[in-house]
Amino acid sequence: MGPTEDELSAEGDPQEKVAQIFRAAGFEVERRVGAAPGTVEWFAVASTGFPRVRTCFRVLPTVPEDIARELSELSAICQNTGSDRAIGIVMEGELPEGYEPDLGTASSSALFTFRHWALEVWGIADKARELVRNTEPAAADLYLPRRAQLASGEEVDADAFIERWADDPNGPTLVLLGPGKWTTASHAVWRAARRFAGKPNSATPLLRPSGNRLEHRTDFAVVVDDAGRYDQPPLTRRLLVWSFGSNTNLLAAPSVITLQLLAPQIDEIERWFERHLERRPSFERLMAARKANKDFAALSNVLDNLVPILEGIDSLSASYTDTEPVEAWISAVVGAYGRNVEATLRRSMQAQPKDISALEDAALEQFALGKVTSMVTFLSDWSDYEWWHSDDDGDVFTNELVMHYFLARKIIREIRAGHDDVLLRYQFPREVFFFLTVIAPDVAARLTDSAVTGMEQRIREEAERIAQLGFAHRLNRPVGAMRQHLGEIRDALDKEQRASLARPFARLEEEIDYIERLTEKTRIWETGPTGPKSHVALRPLVEDELAPLMQRHPDVITAVEVPSGLYVEAISDALHETLHCLLENAFHAVVSNTRSIGRRIVVSGSRTGDVVRLDIRDSGDGVNPGDRDRIFEPFNTNKTGGAGKPRGTGLGLAIAKRFVERMGGRIGLDPAQEETCFFVELVAGKEDG
Numbered sequence: 212m213g214p215t216e217d218e219l220s221a222e223g224d225p226q227e228k229v230a231q232i233f234r235a236a237g238f239e240v241e242r243r244v245g246a247a248p249g250t251v252e253w254f255a256v257a258s259t260g261f262p263r264v265r266t267c268f269r270v271l272p273t274v275p276e277d278i279a280r281e282l283s284e285l286s287a288i289c290q291n292t293g294s295d296r297a298i299g300i301v302m303e304g305e306l307p308e309g310y311e312p313d314l315g316t317a318s319s320s321a322l323f324t325f326r327h328w329a330l331e332v333w334g335i336a337d338k339a340r341e342l343v344r345n346t347e348p349a350a351a352d353l354y355l356p357r358r359a360q361l362a363s364g365e366e367v368d369a370d371a372f373i374e375r376w377a378d379d380p381n382g383p384t385l386v387l388l389g390p391g392k393w394t395t396a397s398h399a400v401w402r403a404a405r406r407f408a409g410k411p412n413s414a415t416p417l418l419r420p421s422g423n424r425l426e427h428r429t430d431f432a433v434v435v436d437d438a439g440r441y442d443q444p445p446l447t448r449r450l451l452v453w454s455f456g457s458n459t460n461l462l463a464a465p466s467v468i469t470l471q472l473l474a475p476q477i478d479e480i481e482r483w484f485e486r487h488l489e490r491r492p493s494f495e496r497l498m499a500a501r502k503a504n505k506d507f508a509a510l511s512n513v514l515d516n517l518v519p520i521l522e523g524i525d526s527l528s529a530s531y532t533d534t535e536p537v538e539a540w541i542s543a544v545v546g547a548y549g550r551n552v553e554a555t556l557r558r559s560m561q562a563q564p565k566d567i568s569a570l571e572d573a574a575l576e577q578f579a580l581g582k583v584t585s586m587v588t589f590l591s592d593w594s595d596y597e598w599w600h601s602d603d604d605g606d607v608f609t610n611e612l613v614m615h616y617f618l619a620r621k622i623i624r625e626i627r628a629g630h631d632d633v634l635l636r637y638q639f640p641r642e643v644f645f646f647l648t649v650i651a652p653d654v655a656a657r658l659t660d661s662a663v664t665g666m667e668q669r670i671r672e673e674a675e676r677i678a679q680l681g682f683a684h685r686l687n688r689p690v691g692a693m694r695q696h697l698g699e700i701r702d703a704l705d706k707e708q709r710a711s712l713a714r715p716f717a718r719l720e721e722e723i724d725y726i727e728r729l730t731e732k733t734r735i736w737e738t739g740p741t742g743p744k745s746h747v748a749l750r751p752l753v754e755d756e757l758a759p760l761m762q763r764h765p766d767v768i769t770a771v772e773v774p775s776g777l778y779v780e781a782i783s784d785a786l787h788e789t790l791h792c793l794l795e796n797a798f799h800a801v802v803s804n805t806r807s808i809g810r811r812i813v814v815s816g817s818r819t820g821d822v823v824r825l826d827i828r829d830s831g832d833g834v835n836p837g838d839r840d841r842i843f844e845p846f847n848t849n850k851t852g853g854a855g856k857p858r859g860t861g862l863g864l865a866i867a868k869r870f871v872e873r874m875g876g877r878i879g880l881d882p883a884q885e886e887t888c889f890f891v892e893l894v895a896g897k898e899d900g
Contacts, residue, residue: 267294274304285320339404389472391514506612523547542645574617619646746896773816778896792863800831
């Protein structure tokens with residue numbers, strides 16, 4: 212904890228005041244009888260650490276006339292008391308120019324001004340020096356000087372104003388508002404730290420808080436903090452940065468002044484880019500891009516975007532900069548910009564992966580609906596980049612270029628998750644595909660290489676599915692109507708008439724049955740398998756599906772050679788439908804057999820490793836070699852009916868193939884078997900699954 216108000220009061224014994232500050236900084240303070248009669252020596256020892264340095268300290272009201280003599284006396288005290296060092300703390304006045312001791316490396320004797328000593332003992336001086344050491348010169352060089360406006364309307368140089376304010380120990384709290392406020396505050400902290408490192412007796416450090424050590428009251432350092440933490444003005448003057456949701460009462464307090472930062476002028480921004488790109492070809496490309504694309508110009512006119520855009524430009528190869536079309540170059544820069552912004556926010560712990568994915572989802576939502584209706588809860592993290600806006604009407608991307616960038620990321624996420632159909636549902640603009648090429652060349656290659664064929668196939672399948680859905684829907688009504696009318700006609704005839712028309716009636720019934728089966732098969736084909744997988748016993752399903760077919764065709768000999776302990780991972784309803792289609796196909800083939808051999812169907816099952824195979828063999832006429840490659844295509848059948856033979860819908864085998872493959876299995880026609888043999892392979896399951 213830092214010193215209290217009483218500890219920093221100017222009243223009272225100066226020696227005790229210093230002792231209290233030592234204690235607040237984590238030192239143990241003790242007094243011992245001095246060598247001179249009636250005197251007391253004061254000592255401070257760090258409470259933690261090793262070695263525990265013992266410091267003898269005395270308070271001097273003003274700067275001594277003979278500094279050399281004072282230092283000599285301190286050295287003698289240090290030796291006589293067995294201390295590691297002895298220091299004199301001057302309460303008023305300035306030490307000679309150039310005399311700047313460091314408490315951490317001080318010799319056995321040293322003089323400090325009270326101000327300098329307080330900053331050293333609280334660790335503020337170390338933090339300022341550390342900041343200077345760790346700041347890359349290039350980072351400071353990236354800063355764009357700012358102009359600002361006071362509440363009176365007066366325009367000032369923002370950086371010079373903050374510096375003058377910091378050096379005034381009686382100044383009020385200063386609140387920064389406007390674009391780039393944290394950048395300006397951070398640069399002010401660095402400049403103040405650099406000044407302090409060079410002249411610790413006079414310059415005022417500005418530091419970001421890091422725990423309670425910097426929460427103390429002091430007139431010699433300024434804490435830079437978030438205004439959103441304060442409902443009322445803080446007791447100590449601070450540099451506060453106005454954040455999303457800060458209490459507006461703070462701005463109206465008499466002890467607070469505001470500095471409204473102004474957006475940089477266009478010519479200032481272009482000079483900044485020119486200085487850092489050093490008249491390279493990329494600068495000319497940048498200027499052309501700003502003229503060619505209004506969204507890119509808007510993006511590169513925002514203060515907080517300058518550095519990530521510059522880093523994006525520098526990350527491009529020279530050939531990319533010089534030869535690519537301007538649209539592709541813009542996409543490459545914005546892609547790199549997006550990654551830089553994301554990395555910056557993650558370093559500052561303001562954005563998590565879920566935040567990025569939420570923006571991707573929002574981009575697709577805005578593209579599809581024209582607005583974002585979902586709740587996005589991290590607006591303040593992105594507000595300084597000025598491509599996102601939120602009001603009573605909802606949230607929205609205000610920069611189409613950035614929206615397309617996140618839209619491309621959404622597409623990439625969906626495709627890598629196996630949801631390629633996202634490209635079927637929407638017609639994306641070509642700018643999105645530029646971003647796909649930049650962000651994920653592997654995905655772009657898939658879309659422009661072998662995946663094109665697959666995409667065309669999926670387009671055909673989708674068109675076919677929609678057509679079939681309408682087809683099945685339209686068939687339902689006339690099928691019922693035909694059955695009703697046929698019944699009415701039959702009821703209106705006498706017995707002899709019905710007998711004479713029995714054959715046409717039977718043919719009409721067959722046609723209606725066929726249409727009804729076709730309607731049902733089309734519905735099943737369109738719906739596809741749904742539901743979760745489970746561990747399904749195979750033999751009971753085979754027996755369930757065989758029973759009605761055996762009853763309908765009693766002259767067909769059937770054999771089931773499926774072990775009772777055989778389980779598969781499958782969707783139960785989908786496996787039922789698959790077996791029904793395959794077994795019905797086998798019975799139709801056997802019934803339609805033109806050869807003089809027995810009518811026979813054998814269903815067998817076996818397990819090899821983690822795969823279960825089911826074979827369905829029949830003694831039908833077989834499949835013509837020319838038809839083998841298209842036997843599983845929809846509406847392909849050689850069962851045309853007539854002469855008491857069943858008529859196929861052309862969808863049974865297609866449904867079986869679709870369902871098996873959706874369950875992660877494989878289906879085919881085994882050419883090695885003498886008889887027709889369809890097989891299904893599925894992942895093996897277990898009984899207790």
